[in-house]
Amino acid sequence: MADKERVLVMGNQACVLGAIYAGLRFFAGYPITPSTEVAEGCARELPKIGGRFIQMEDEIGSIAAVIGASVSGLKAMTATSGPGYSLMIENLGYAYMTETPLVVINVQRGGPSTGLPTKVSQSDTMQAKWGPHGDYTAITVAPSTIGETVTEVIRAFNLAERFRTPVTVLLDEVLGHSRQIITLPEPGEIEIFDRVKPTCSPEEFEAFAMTPNMVSPMPAYGEGYRYVCTGLTHDTKGFTTNKSEEIAPKMYKLRHKIIDYQDEIHKMRAEKMDDAEVAFISYGSVARAALQATDIVRKAGYKVGALQLQTIWPFPDEKLREMCGKCRAVVVAELNMGQIVHEVRRALPPDIEVHELQRYDGEILTPMQLVNKLEEVL
Amino acid sequence: MADKERVLVMGNQACVLGAIYAGLRFFAGYPITPSTEVAEGCARELPKIGGRFIQMEDEIGSIAAVIGASVSGLKAMTATSGPGYSLMIENLGYAYMTETPLVVINVQRGGPSTGLPTKVSQSDTMQAKWGPHGDYTAITVAPSTIGETVTEVIRAFNLAERFRTPVTVLLDEVLGHSRQIITLPEPGEIEIFDRVKPTCSPEEFEAFAMTPNMVSPMPAYGEGYRYVCTGLTHDTKGFTTNKSEEIAPKMYKLRHKIIDYQDEIHKMRAEKMDDAEVAFISYGSVARAALQATDIVRKAGYKVGALQLQTIWPFPDEKLREMCGKCRAVVVAELNMGQIVHEVRRALPPDIEVHELQRYDGEILTPMQLVNKLEEVL
Amino acid sequence: MSDSGTGDQTKAEAGKKNKYDYTNGPPPLEINMKWCKACNICIALCPKEVFEPNRDGKPIIARPENCTQCTICWVHCPDLAITSNYK
Amino acid sequence: MSDSGTGDQTKAEAGKKNKYDYTNGPPPLEINMKWCKACNICIALCPKEVFEPNRDGKPIIARPENCTQCTICWVHCPDLAITSNYK
Amino acid sequence: MAVSLKGKVAIPEDRFEMRLSGSGGQGMILASVIFAEAIGKTDKRNVVQTQSYGPEARGGASKSDVVISENEIYYPKAIKLDLLLTMTQESLDKYYADLKEGGTLIVDTSLVTEFPTDKYFGLPFTELAKKEAGHVMVANVIALAAIAELTGSVTREALTDAVLSRAPKGTEEKNKKAIEIGFAEAAKLKAKKG
Amino acid sequence: MAVSLKGKVAIPEDRFEMRLSGSGGQGMILASVIFAEAIGKTDKRNVVQTQSYGPEARGGASKSDVVISENEIYYPKAIKLDLLLTMTQESLDKYYADLKEGGTLIVDTSLVTEFPTDKYFGLPFTELAKKEAGHVMVANVIALAAIAELTGSVTREALTDAVLSRAPKGTEEKNKKAIEIGFAEAAKLKAKKG
Amino acid sequence: MTTATKNKKSQKSSVILDYLRPNKGMPSVWCAGCGNGIVMTAIIRAVDNLGLSKDEVVMASGIGCSSRMPMYLDFSALHTTHGRSLAFATGVKFARPELKVIDITGDGDALAIGGNHFIHACRRNIDITAILINNNIYGMTGGQGSPTTPSGAFSTTTPYGNSEKHFDPCSLAKAAGASFVARTTVYHATQMDTIIQKAISHRGFSLVEVISNCHTYYGRLNRMGDAVAMLNDFKNRAVPLAKSKKMTEEEMVGKFAIGVLHQEEKTEFCDVYQSVVDKVKGGK
Amino acid sequence: MTTATKNKKSQKSSVILDYLRPNKGMPSVWCAGCGNGIVMTAIIRAVDNLGLSKDEVVMASGIGCSSRMPMYLDFSALHTTHGRSLAFATGVKFARPELKVIDITGDGDALAIGGNHFIHACRRNIDITAILINNNIYGMTGGQGSPTTPSGAFSTTTPYGNSEKHFDPCSLAKAAGASFVARTTVYHATQMDTIIQKAISHRGFSLVEVISNCHTYYGRLNRMGDAVAMLNDFKNRAVPLAKSKKMTEEEMVGKFAIGVLHQEEKTEFCDVYQSVVDKVKGGK
Ligand SMILES: Cc1ncc(C[n+]2csc(CCOP(=O)(O)OP(=O)(O)O)c2C)c(N)n1
Ligand SMILES: Cc1ncc(C[n+]2csc(CCOP(=O)(O)OP(=O)(O)O)c2C)c(N)n1
Ligand code: SF4
Ligand code: SF4
Ligand code: SF4
Ligand code: SF4
Ligand code: SF4
Numbered sequence A, B: 001m002a003d004k005e006r007v008l009v010m011g012n013q014a015c016v017l018g019a020i021y022a023g024l025r026f027f028a029g030y031p032i033t034p035s036t037e038v039a040e041g042c043a044r045e046l047p048k049i050g051g052r053f054i055q056m057e058d059e060i061g062s063i064a065a066v067i068g069a070s071v072s073g074l075k076a077m078t079a080t081s082g083p084g085y086s087l088m089i090e091n092l093g094y095a096y097m098t099e100t101p102l103v104v105i106n107v108q109r110g111g112p113s114t115g116l117p118t119k120v121s122q123s124d125t126m127q128a129k130w131g132p133h134g135d136y137t138a139i140t141v142a143p144s145t146i147g148e149t150v151t152e153v154i155r156a157f158n159l160a161e162r163f164r165t166p167v168t169v170l171l172d173e174v175l176g177h178s179r180q181i182i183t184l185p186e187p188g189e190i191e192i193f194d195r196v197k198p199t200c201s202p203e204e205f206e207a208f209a210m211t212p213n214m215v216s217p218m219p220a221y222g223e224g225y226r227y228v229c230t231g232l233t234h235d236t237k238g239f240t241t242n243k244s245e246e247i248a249p250k251m252y253k254l255r256h257k258i259i260d261y262q263d264e265i266h267k268m269r270a271e272k273m274d275d276a277e278v279a280f281i282s283y284g285s286v287a288r289a290a291l292q293a294t295d296i297v298r299k300a301g302y303k304v305g306a307l308q309l310q311t312i313w314p315f316p317d318e319k320l321r322e323m324c325g326k327c328r329a330v331v332v333a334e335l336n337m338g339q340i341v342h343e344v345r346r347a348l349p350p351d352i353e354v355h356e357l358q359r360y361d362g363e364i365l366t367p368m369q370l371v372n373k374l375e376e377v378l
Numbered sequence C, D: 001m002s003d004s005g006t007g008d009q010t011k012a013e014a015g016k017k018n019k020y021d022y023t024n025g026p027p028p029l030e031i032n033m034k035w036c037k038a039c040n041i042c043i044a045l046c047p048k049e050v051f052e053p054n055r056d057g058k059p060i061i062a063r064p065e066n067c068t069q070c071t072i073c074w075v076h077c078p079d080l081a082i083t084s085n086y087k
Numbered sequence E, F: 001m002a003v004s005l006k007g008k009v010a011i012p013e014d015r016f017e018m019r020l021s022g023s024g025g026q027g028m029i030l031a032s033v034i035f036a037e038a039i040g041k042t043d044k045r046n047v048v049q050t051q052s053y054g055p056e057a058r059g060g061a062s063k064s065d066v067v068i069s070e071n072e073i074y075y076p077k078a079i080k081l082d083l084l085l086t087m088t089q090e091s092l093d094k095y096y097a098d099l100k101e102g103g104t105l106i107v108d109t110s111l112v113t114e115f116p117t118d119k120y121f122g123l124p125f126t127e128l129a130k131k132e133a134g135h136v137m138v139a140n141v142i143a144l145a146a147i148a149e150l151t152g153s154v155t156r157e158a159l160t161d162a163v164l165s166r167a168p169k170g171t172e173e174k175n176k177k178a179i180e181i182g183f184a185e186a187a188k189l190k191a192k193k194g
Numbered sequence G, H: 001m002t003t004a005t006k007n008k009k010s011q012k013s014s015v016i017l018d019y020l021r022p023n024k025g026m027p028s029v030w031c032a033g034c035g036n037g038i039v040m041t042a043i044i045r046a047v048d049n050l051g052l053s054k055d056e057v058v059m060a061s062g063i064g065c066s067s068r069m070p071m072y073l074d075f076s077a078l079h080t081t082h083g084r085s086l087a088f089a090t091g092v093k094f095a096r097p098e099l100k101v102i103d104i105t106g107d108g109d110a111l112a113i114g115g116n117h118f119i120h121a122c123r124r125n126i127d128i129t130a131i132l133i134n135n136n137i138y139g140m141t142g143g144q145g146s147p148t149t150p151s152g153a154f155s156t157t158t159p160y161g162n163s164e165k166h167f168d169p170c171s172l173a174k175a176a177g178a179s180f181v182a183r184t185t186v187y188h189a190t191q192m193d194t195i196i197q198k199a200i201s202h203r204g205f206s207l208v209e210v211i212s213n214c215h216t217y218y219g220r221l222n223r224m225g226d227a228v229a230m231l232n233d234f235k236n237r238a239v240p241l242a243k244s245k246k247m248t249e250e251e252m253v254g255k256f257a258i259g260v261l262h263q264e265e266k267t268e269f270c271d272v273y274q275s276v277v278d279k280v281k282g283g284k
């Protein structure tokens, strides 16, 4: 690590660097503040490695093109913010249904609607889980530093490929636009997962075959395995079905290929949690305020810890219970009017007090606001 | 009631009848199974009463036109199903932000994606709350019979006008496409609420003024009150703002104008709940299976009751706790992989067992499936 | 194949001049009665009145000797139910 | 108004033929210095070189007598900073 | 907390449940709608009609249920059929198991050849429609009339009104004829079966 | 369960926090990026830079924070400033309260006329840029060099490298000149203030 | 890849059976007589004539009766969301320019909800062949008006006659930048083979508008008779391009031109991008 | 309502101040010299010349620098979501046909994300006046390529030159069905007054494309100089329609025609729908 080049990187650029490290070869997107630098970075960098960048006519087309590229065999990504993510919802559902690996970056700004384009927010957290209609199981990760943005984007690609599913990376305006001196991982330093390809003969091939881990091998177009990929509910071959006995297994697969393996997905940063009586629970930029607050309050002698959710969805119910096992109370801090706190309430046993601290005026929670909140809790 | 004409009405037609009763004068929509008959009914009926029907180029345009008509003073509605609702998400957020009254009918079919166009589902329940990005407070109602569809659609319009907000009506394919002999309410029989208009002078007028109940009077375009309606976060006059001290009150208003008055919004049908030890909790078509199952099991001597949620959002935490106060257990039955059950778990005290019964194969839960579930619970 | 329309040629009359030697080869066309949906297009469009509808409205090759292999029927069959035995 | 550019006309020279009688009326134009963003358009586009830029790049009416009230400056001012006192 | 409800619970008896089934083009939904309307016009019983569809809205449904009751109708679909009309072999095979013991089975004998029981009313609706009523399209109306006659659940007048109010212009006579045939043939059958 | 933490907690001391503030066009973001880069090149300290924007991406930011620490930098924005550079009166008025007691205030005296304190380093960056360096655009670079000199937080070489790597072609000389001026003027000032 | 050299000389009528997806049962979901099937066989013959291997072709489609086609054909296929197929197809083509991408779409799919992707695919002149099956109605959802439903015509959402005007997809495509634009009808099935073949061979975006019959809805609601009657109507109303140019506007009322309406040489998007990649990777 | 009769004869230059929204502070958010402001004053003069009352006008816009205009003008206004303003405007106009609806949009707003609503508003020929401020770039988000960015031009998303082709919004609008199509530039401010006036008076959908300068991004990235330089460039490249018709294609390279490019009499959507309502309510 000592000899690596130290570079100043913006959060949005970190997405580009992480993605390319993970194998990104295709980006389709539509500019939107505060995510635009991701697109601009891809426009600059992808041609250098023979990759492809296209600015589509809108966000609907962007994710559509990304899906098209992914089924054609390229690792693909798009980046946007709330309004654009809202427009991607329908085709994101298509990606869930067709089990297409891809990564969507959402650099959150204030909402609802056009809201506050240049102000920070974490109010798209629930949307990442429940935005598209129908049943599916969302994977969402959320870094909080520039270095973590690189590694979490890499992890997002790995999860997408491993589980054949879209993965959302939630950033926020502060993270997207802040810069930090980091060192980049060397080639080979972080393991890269590529989708499993079929090894059977084309005749035997079933595009959505039930396998032991429920993930079906995925060929690229043009590789001799011909199948139809449809957003209609389909059987294991990919043909549309209206039959209950074929519908239910497909739905089961969509859910359980992820839920049954969620241990592989969950990730959390725990600081000073060993003896913590009170824990901050947070994610994204707020986690940095929480770490700072923890540091401040620890120095004053209070047993406070900080949990940063790096995996937001599926929500780490069990892991959270485990981590908070010794806590008397938690403080859930978010830049919204209360979103992830509902999950925390659901997940934690009733004897742990759940306090909430929210800010929704376009500014980030400060360490001192978190510290002050503790006055009610300690 | 005795002399009223008895008519055979399809669920989707009932939406049209209820809406016109409530004052509908503008419909913009885009056909989609299984909601299309709502649009077709409006195309036929609205010209007869001088109203306006337009088939837009897509669902995004449909809700946009509906918002345009609503700010212009007409009661307006659109109807769709999951894929279309997903496309409306961005502009639905605009309606939340601009506090524009309107009604969206979602006749649910199987998802995700194009899914099962002609099959029943209740998998858009969470989307109705969390679909759009950003913070806002959704109102969603859900009828279960044809007669209730008429009255719930009327109620949806009243809520939309009362709270200056979009209201979603969740139907499902079975309800939308089933027919029932009903009698229609007479004119005057059900009270109709119209948006409050400003009475001040145009000079004093503030489009998003803070009022005692937090709902701002709303003029129609062309009536002398000129203001700009924007999806950017705005101050009380409607001008965009980046100031924390103006952002926070706007966000507060959006939430609390509804949350603080949720008693006016909650509605539930309770059957045989007085002495029930176990209660079914359900909504939409499933509620009918639950009522049937309750009836069947009561006849066998078991103290079972049924709660039908007619208001889904805001979720009636308190009312539910109250109604289930005497229950030992509840069975939450849904046509999805588990959505409203999470809310029930959150809302009910830990000493009430929460059981789940889900079906997601395109068919409705049968009374016998509910009865059988009770074998585990009783 | 029992679903082939040619098996049903009860009305086929011989006698007129035709291009195909049925003693040495199959009938001019093969009709897949399972796929045919009785849309009537082939029957109506054939310039030589080769077809007649059966009870279900599906074509039977009533006048095979008339067939000039003009392609019209098979390029217009929406259900891929007609192929030629010669072309 | 102290923000009016006309208050700053230190360089205005008299002597050339002009259409306006400044002894009896106001200067040809009113410039709102608060709104003006110093884009230079009026200065560059005026065919009569009526303006000169001040230290901040905002126009001052240097040669009022040249002004023909041709409209060019005020129809091109993107910041609604110029109006005519005569038209 | 695990009880067995087997034998303790019974399907509700206040409902009369019927299913009209056949293939796409046979107008089973329309028939059930007409039937439901006829009942609505006749008296104050409650009626609910449901169906299932093919892909999107296109392609007709193959089955449609009508539930009739004096009481509020909770569950909208049939639970156990009191009456099953099957216009094709496929629908008979598929839905026969849903018929109550002792329920009424009505079969279009023009198209059905294998019977799971010999307790059924068989009439060649399609043939009758083609030959006697002049158009295959009214087979469903003949069947409706037969149901009315066999069950007594709706009067000839109410059925005629309901049929005619939905009949396309120019088809009135054929429909009237169909109703006549249906009632007459069913009456004959009833008489024969006793 | 209600404690008072007042007096018990202190803001962290392992962070050096600075804010560069001014109006949109003055290049405060660029300056802070250059500064952060210069530090990154110089040694192994951690650096985080943040800013605030106007509507959408358009309109420059009016402030940009740089936090420097030997340790992991948790909170990315400044908590209490060790150094504040203000290029306009407005930014001085707005951000002065965020300066730590004893923190360094650096002011562009070309544009600022009212001072809330007399403990400040004043240099006419804009004037110097226009008159000495040949272009108003390099006022930010002069200020950076002054900060480097006054705080010793970054070497002249590192700063020069960082500036030149971001400078548009053809502006190298002006920028070098600006760095020279900044170091020189600040040195004079330092000497004067003692 | 020059497809021209692969062109086959002779073709058996049974070739249509060679391109059906194994395991996916015919008959199709389409109504008896629906023009979609006629278009499907024309596409097969065109692909076969060009000598393309099945693995070289990717088919994309949206949602609609017409868009069901890729279910039946043995190509890799993306049956996408309503209106979006050209955006998906753009992703496929741009990711793998060596594949031939054929997009199947309907008048509602391409021109109503999908209008934006349609004009942008035209603008980019990306090498995709779009076959727009125009039946003047939404077939799949049961007969609602579409952007090509003529003024005054009936549909379930225009029960008193359509108040709107209709698009001419060919003019729109040309104005948007498509470099190959053609129109034919399901009646002109043999012409269709040739036109589709030309469209696929053309480098750049090609649109083939095929006027087709939805007698089930459009025909019935507008009293146009059955499939046969509608095919004959197309025969009567279609005028070969050359002839149409000699006709006056009045003579053309109710009629439409068929043939290759527009073709031009124009750089193709993927090609241009590749040259950018080459430049960036090569020098700089 | 015949607006013609209300036309004013004389107009003071200070009229631009009469139409500013009270309380909303100028100066605008726009960069110094941005053409958006020039268009704004032209609209004011046109509205004033037509003698429209402030309450008769509703302004709609999407998202973009250009779309900020309704913030400043004292009309009822819908500042909507990106690209959707014409769909919102359709709702307003159809709900209240007696109002004059003016839509302000940018090249990204109208032609990228909003392309579909754009062509459908044209197709319906609904009586809305769309003023498309074409600066060949996304201004608001900081200089990304738009559907009117020329091939080869630089933007932050085309750092090696644009691989795509650009739309001609006027041809597109005409092909889509607009009955009034005009083009002008911010240099031709006085012509703009007249054209906008004609567009508003025209019954049916009218498009006015105004070529405008984003020197901050487009100008800078393509080395076109400041606002003044760009205005002068428009002066040099714009050719009056009549003259342009006499010029050869080669002579027109790099140039563009200005003026009313297309105008036709065509029934308007709300009018036709009203006649349906009258028919349905009246007789039947
Ligand atoms: C987002 C969305 N909106 C609406 C629909 C419903 N829908 C399915 S197909 C269709 C129209 C099809 O019309 P067209 O493209 O002309 O195809 P056709 O069926 O006529 O071949 C519609 C509106 C949908 N599936 N998705
Ligand atoms: C759904 C959505 N996508 C993207 C954006 C971000 N955005 C705002 S304005 C704009 C482009 C504006 O370009 P143009 O319409 O040409 O207007 P200009 O700023 O050039 O006047 C974009 C992409 C947004 N606000 N909403
Ligand atoms: S090939 Fe021609 S002649 Fe022979 S049957 Fe077919 S249409 Fe008739
Ligand atoms: S054209 Fe084909 S489907 Fe139609 S009747 Fe003839 S063989 Fe049958
Ligand atoms: S009106 Fe004309 S002459 Fe007078 S200052 Fe303006 S541009 Fe110059
Ligand atoms: S045109 Fe207007 S804004 Fe520009 S310099 Fe002149 S007065 Fe100032
Ligand atoms: S509904 Fe129309 S388009 Fe669809 S299959 Fe039937 S005929 Fe064809």
Ligand code: SF4
Pocket (backbone or CB within 6 Å): F058, H029, H030, H031, H033, H034, H035, H036, H065, H066, H135, H139, H140, H213, H214, H215, H216, H217
């Ligand atoms: S960025 Fe461009 S379009 Fe936006 S205000 Fe500045 S000059 Fe105008």
Ligand SMILES: [Mg+2]
Pocket (backbone or CB within 6 Å): G064, G106, G107, G108, G133, G134, G135, G136, G137, G138, G139, G146
């Ligand atoms: Mg169609």
Ligand SMILES: [Mg+2]
Pocket (backbone or CB within 6 Å): H064, H106, H107, H108, H133, H134, H135, H136, H137, H138, H139, H146
């Ligand atoms: Mg622009």
